[in-house]
Amino acid sequence: MLLAPGTEIEYATVESRIAGKFNGWDGRAVLTLENGQRWQIANGGNYSTPALPSPQVKITPAALGGFWMTIEGVAMRVKVLPFGAP
Secondary structure: OOOOOOOOOOOEEEEEEOOOEEEEOOOEEEEEEEOEEEEEEOOOOOOEEEEEEEEEEEEEEEEEEEEEEEEOOOEEEEEEEOOOOO
């Protein structure tokens, strides 16, 4: 499907869980969700936490492209991009 320039695209909020335990991320890590989606950390950096078993995540559109991911048990949100999208 091709979109005409200027076409507005509406993105829905995604709610799922990280598949398996979560210990944080290194660089531009890819996080896999239980719903099968894969999201890549957009800005790199490192974050570590004691293991969290399948924490809940919420992904919302960001103002200038990309998306924000909030992770249950993590005090900060992180910018992410869909992994493997064209």
